[in-house]
Amino acid sequence: MIYKIPSEYSPLADAVKESIPHALKEASETDSPNSFPEKTLQILKNSNLLTACISSDFGGKNLGLKVESNHALLTILKLIGSGNLVVGRIIEGHFNAQFLIDRFGTLEQKKRFAKDSFDGKLFGVWNTQAEDGVTLKFEKGRYFLNGSKTFATGSDYVFRPIVTAAQKKGSWQMCVVNLDEVAVQTHSDWWNPMGMKATRSYKVTFKNTPIPADNLVGKNGDYYEQPMFSGGSVRFSAVQLGAAETLLAETILYLQKLKRTEDHFQKVRIGQMRILINSGNHWLKSAADYMDLFMGDPSAKNSALLLDQSNMVRTAIDEICTEIMILCQQCIGARGLNKPHHFERIIRDLTTYLRQPAPDHCLLEVGRFALGDQPQEQRSLIKILKKWMNLK
Template identity: 25%
Template sequence: MPWISTARTVASRLAEDAAARDKANQPPFPEVESLRASGLLSLLIPKERGGGGADWRTAYAVIREIAAGDGSIGQLLGYHYLLSWNPRFFGTDAKTEELERAAADGGWFWGGAFNPRDPDVTLTPSDGHFLLNGRKSFATGARVADRIVAGATRTDTGDPVVVVLDPAHPGVHRPDDWDNFGQRLSASGSITFTDVPIRAEDVLGVLSDDLDPFGTLVTPAIQTVFVHFYLGIAEGALAAARDYTRTVTRPWVLSGVGTAAEDPYVLATYGELAVSAHAARALADRAADAVQRGLDRGHELTLHERGEIAATVAVAKVAATNAALDITARVLEVTGARATASELGFDRFWRNARTHTLHDPVAYKLREVGDHFLNGTHAPFTLYT
């Protein structure tokens, strides 16, 4: 299947009314249905299990394309891909096959309740199974998900664990409480669990300090999701601004040219922004290649190799963050005062980039990059590094 062209078609449709949907701020049920109908949700599932059989390089490229049309939906799709891979990172081969076949058959969309800074979700043994209780914020996709991956702490052992569950259970409460100024359709509100039964086989694994290096790739993999949808937002802003400048923006009275597209200052600014986007894309592709190599190594991956992958991803994360924030703010310099009209929604690109780039401080990524460059060190495994 031509995944990239499919993604571009979906992204084009999303872009048509992205500003209006951003204003309406409704849970993205129709958008998820659009992804489901396109076949993109099963892209990473092996063909023999009913999926698309694509690799992570392709998935990252698809995320970038979708984010260019709508940053929120790019985030949703990226999280879906990562969460659907959690059984591979933490579970058994048998459990992974079971879930992937069911996901392909059911067209599942995956959401998460994994915020490590909300440690109050507990998993308590009870009559041969477990009970899940507590609340998580920033549960991206959970509001519209068919399956949820959640982080919890076992009350009997104190171990941090990963579980998978069906959100249709009445003890799962998914309020529509996401109302931030950016990524408004990412369904990143809260989720509460009240005595939700979890079977022993649905506890995928433990997030221990001695986790197999392959399992710790979960963090570079999701950080690279961020890289690509940041870049997609930036590229979407550039494309929208280019179309507007060519067709609507008027030349300045002192420019001496017939169209805004001939203005030397406009051209120079677009040149700067295009260079920034090209550079960030090169580093994003490098990060995608590094993650794919690590995933291909499987359980033979070493800690040193994992550390080098994380360092490569950190470089791309910094570059994509800086490029997205700069590009989405400065496109207004080359579109003009009329482009600030609310109906056009040019501000959404910056709001989207600014909102998610606060996920984890880029200053700490810079410290990782500097420490690796100067001292050859690798950041310890956390759900942020």
């Protein structure tokens, strides 16, 4: 691609690129629900990636926090996904937590949690739950958590998750739980998925777990503030596209090794895959542009534009990744789906990771926006068409 990221973020991107071969190797070695990609995460820690999304006021690099840093953010997440989707899921959650703290945290919280990141603590966001979900109660001057979270990514390794908890009035409060200071129950038997196994997205149960008042982040309902809540989907879309890029690269290498590059049908399929990947990269760049636009002018109009773009990006990259997996399997056949090739694991991981909540709603919102609050260029075209129709 011709897009370039700001030079201040090039060392981070280069470090992630160098980690990809190690990440691919460890992904194969840790493809089980009780494993964790510790080596790859240590490499990324050593490159200062865990503190990149912290404000420079507290020693970070402002990645994703200022105008013209968002394309670098999405590029770095895509590169991480190229190596291991599991690591991409973990790091995206870590970044998400840091963005929430930067947006809603107090000055003291920002300083304290920045220090935790510099000390190597992994953050995350645990929001999903079933009927036995987490509640927050205030009793005798103290706060306590009770209930369970599902899909608690990084269980036993993430020591600073942001946990959303329901209160009596039905509102939701973000709480940072210091898991190295309290005891919780993890249910590893709950997690036995087709892919993304080593994310350790277990069920975690809190039983009268004490939460200091200064670990409550923001006010009730802040977690769902738009466009931050839905707009954040472009980050996991970037990770997903990284895996699709790896499938393309691995497919080309596989065909070269088998000397099948002169087959016309293989050329057609590879051509289709290249177009899809380039389309995905254009979508990511457009997402970064709209993120920059909103950061520069956080108006209601720009919020709506960012949400619309995020819904389109998520939908488009889901479709791109799905088509890439189909074309890849047509290229490599049954032989390529055998180990030690990476194809079958990446396809399992990507298939699982693509299953994000409410995909139909995203597409519905794209259509609703077009029929209502159209972007300027669309309104102009509609005006021209109306004029032409009146002439007829």
